[in-house]
Amino acid sequence: MTVTLRSVRPDDLPVFFVHQSDPEAAAMAGFTPRARDAFDAHWSRIIAGPAFVVRTVEVAGAVAGYVSAFPREGRTEIAYWLGRDYWHRGIGRTAVAMFLVQQRERPLFASVIDTNGASQTILEHCGFTVVREEAGDDGVRERTLRLD
Ligand SMILES: CC(C)(COP(=O)(O)OP(=O)(O)OC[C@H]1O[C@@H](n2cnc3c(N)ncnc32)[C@H](O)[C@@H]1OP(=O)(O)O)[C@@H](O)C(=O)NCCC(=O)NCCS
Numbered sequence: 700m701t702v703t704l705r706s707v708r709p710d711d712l713p714v715f716f717v718h719q720s721d722p723e724a725a726a727m728a729g730f731t732p733r734a735r736d737a738f739d740a741h742w743s744r745i746i747a748g749p750a751f752v753v754r755t756v757e758v759a760g761a762v763a764g765y766v767s768a769f770p771r772e773g774r775t776e777i778a779y780w781l782g783r784d785y786w787h788r789g790i791g792r793t794a795v796a797m798f799l800v801q802q803r804e805r806p807l808f809a810s811v812i813d814t815n816g817a818s819q820t821i822l823e824h825c826g827f828t829v830v831r832e833e834a835g836d837d838g839v840r841e842r843t844l845r846l847d
Pocket of ligand 1: 724725727728764778779780781782785786787788789790791792793810811812815816817818820821824
């Protein structure tokens with residue numbers, strides 16, 4: 700299985716839309732899926748914004764998801780999302796590790812809800828450590844991890 704990262708193309712976006720609309724994936728990430736209009740507006744900003752770095756994750760020539768870095772509250776965070784068909788095969792770990800070789804900015808941060816064990820394991824495998832844990836307004840506990 701070969702995992703590659705490449706620049707995002709417009710025809711990746713409908714695939715990302717399907718991935719973010721998956722209720723199981725959204726619950727895992729602690730994320731409310733966007734409706735199509737909001738999704739399109741959000742990704743238009745990402746693709747136009749020089750502060751955003753997004754790489755499409757390809758597996759065997761198919762779009763498996765993305766890894767991104769983006770500004771949030773004065774620092775740079777990473778995030779990633781794979782379609783459910785690609786879970787549990789080490790693709791997330793490989794893609795994030797590859798992205799971190801390409802993106803040399805440090806420190807980098809990531810936010811993970813405390814029930815998202817797979818995401819936290821990926822980050823820890825890549826060298827991130829937990830620097831904060833707190834409950835949000837919704838009561839969901841979120842961990843902040845940092846990579847120096
Ligand atoms: C999170 C996500 C990227 C994981 O991708 P994946 O390809 O399935 O993950 P991998 O197979 O590379 O690795 C997962 C690791 O977590 C471990 N893991 C799985 N479930 C776990 C759990 N509940 N608790 C702790 N570790 C867990 C796996 O054993 C594996 O560890 P290993 O490399 O030591 O074997 C994917 O599920 C996803 O996109 N989910 C929806 C969006 C999301 O949650 N994004 C992250 C938001 S912070």
